Amino acid sequence: MALYCRIAFRGKSFCCYRLLSTYVTKTRYLFELKEDDDVCRKAQQTGAFYLFHSLAPLLQTSEHQYLVPRFSLSELERLLSKFGQNAQRIEDSVLIGCSEQHEAWFALDLGLNSSSSTHASLPKSEMETELKGSFIELRKALFQLNPVDSSLLFTAQSLLHWHDGHQFCSRSGQPTKKNMAGSKRVCPSNKIIYYPQMAPVVITLVSDGTRCLLARQSSFPKGLYSALAGFCDMGESVEEAVRREVAEEVGLELERLQYSASQHWPFPNSSLMIACHATVKPGQTEIQVNLRELEAAAWFSYAEVAAALKRKGTYIQQQNQSFPFSVPPKLAIAHQLIKEWVEKHACSSLPD
Ligand SMILES: NC(=O)C1=CN([C@@H]2O[C@H](COP(=O)(O)OP(=O)(O)OC[C@H]3O[C@@H](n4cnc5c(N)ncnc54)[C@H](O)[C@@H]3O)[C@@H](O)[C@H]2O)C=CC1
Numbered sequence: 001m002a003l004y005c006r007i008a009f010r011g012k013s014f015c016c017y018r019l020l021s022t023y024v025t026k027t028r029y030l031f032e033l034k035e036d037d038d039v040c041r042k043a044q045q046t047g048a049f050y051l052f053h054s055l056a057p058l059l060q061t062s063e064h065q066y067l068v069p070r071f072s073l074s075e076l077e078r079l080l081s082k083f084g085q086n087a088q089r090i091e092d093s094v095l096i097g098c099s100e101q102h103e104a105w106f107a108l109d110l111g112l113n114s115s116s117s118t119h120a121s122l123p124k125s126e127m128e129t130e131l132k133g134s135f136i137e138l139r140k141a142l143f144q145l146n147p148v149d150s151s152l153l154f155t156a157q158s159l160l161h162w163h164d165g166h167q168f169c170s171r172s173g174q175p176t177k178k179n180m181a182g183s184k185r186v187c188p189s190n191k192i193i194y195y196p197q198m199a200p201v202v203i204t205l206v207s208d209g210t211r212c213l214l215a216r217q218s219s220f221p222k223g224l225y226s227a228l229a230g231f232c233d234m235g236e237s238v239e240e241a242v243r244r245e246v247a248e249e250v251g252l253e254l255e256r257l258q259y260s261a262s263q264h265w266p267f268p269n270s271s272l273m274i275a276c277h278a279t280v281k282p283g284q285t286e287i288q289v290n291l292r293e294l295e296a297a298a299w300f301s302y303a304e305v306a307a308a309l310k311r312k313g314t315y316i317q318q319q320n321q322s323f324p325f326s327v328p329p330k331l332a333i334a335h336q337l338i339k340e341w342v343e344k345h346a347c348s349s350l351p352d
């Protein structure tokens with residue numbers, strides 16, 4: 001789908017015959033859906049709905065992967081009526097994206113109670129039987145979702161979670177009202193607008209030139225080691241947050257810092273993960289683990305990390321002890337940082 005655009009210059013408007021790209025028209029359409037409740041309501045007529053129950057997405061089991069079923073508005077209305085609810089509940093849904101053909105995608109949670117509606121939670125197991133699927137905690141389904149589905153479900157779960165936690169105005173105590181798309185909530189009594197929020201988190205893979213530093217918290221799955229991560233403090237730049245987190249958690253001072261990529265991460269609340277590579281000064285590599293933050297941290301050689309990337313949660317021999325060592329799954333940005341480090345060090349690690 002393409003659009004011709006109209007541009008304004010010195011107060012006059014001109015028709016411009018530049019064809020807007022599919023990406024630009026899709027972006028403009030999504031913007032309109034967020035800004036105009038009527039357009040968004042109309043988009044639901046031809047849209048697709050993803051279903052959740054208490055923040056767990058509805059999934060169907062296929063051979064090795066989960067499939068994510070979608071429902072049309074009429075299918076959803078039929079389902080709600082079967083469970084004794086009217087179609088008004090659909091107004092609790094949030095916009096999570098659209099296709100290149102402008103089919104809008106929404107997410108609706110059938111397990112959460114909304115303060116602004118009288119809709120009660122629908123019975124989970126009866127719904128699962130009816131929908132021929134299961135509501136599975138997103139974290140548990142991570143390994144069996146393709147990257148496109150997981151990104152959409154991350155967005156959906158984060159938005160639904162945010163709305164669930166922001167149903168009342170923190171100033172007036174009155175219920176807030178969401179717009180159709182779910183891109184904001186407004187307090188009707190004082191007009192304060194609340195927008196969905198994410199917390200910036202830095203994640204850093206520290207290297208001493210030949211080894212990289214990985215750490216684990218006691219809450220991590222057994223044997224899992226990851227890069228150092230931490231929430232940005234108020235007033236900090238990304239660079240300051242990276243330096244502080246590394247100093248706080250392992251007692252090291254960084255020399256160089258390089259941005260790699262970023263990722264939205266929904267667990268436990270929405271975070272914007274900002275991933276960096278960093279190096280310490282040669283010779284200044286002695287770790288002092290902050291045991292209030294971490295259970296353990298250690299330097300790992302190229303061979304150890306390269307082997308762990310290939311492995312799925314098995315065991316390695318280290319210092320005559322058998323202990324489990326694995327790295328985060330492919331979908332996590334920590335995995336990407338570790339993979340980049342291994343690829344960079346592959347050549348320099350070849351035997352002479
Ligand atoms: N996608 C990925 O590859 C990875 C993501 N992560 C995520 O990074 C996040 C931060 O990592 P941590 O080492 O736990 O952070 P951290 O090192 O800052 O420690 C967490 C502590 O920071 C404090 N804190 C400050 N601001 C906070 C806020 N806005 N929300 C919650 N706690 C706050 C709390 O006391 C909390 O116990 C985690 O939520 C984790 O899920 C962590 C590693 C890999």
Ligand SMILES: [Mg+2]
Nearest residue numbers: 228229230293
């Ligand atoms: Mg941390």
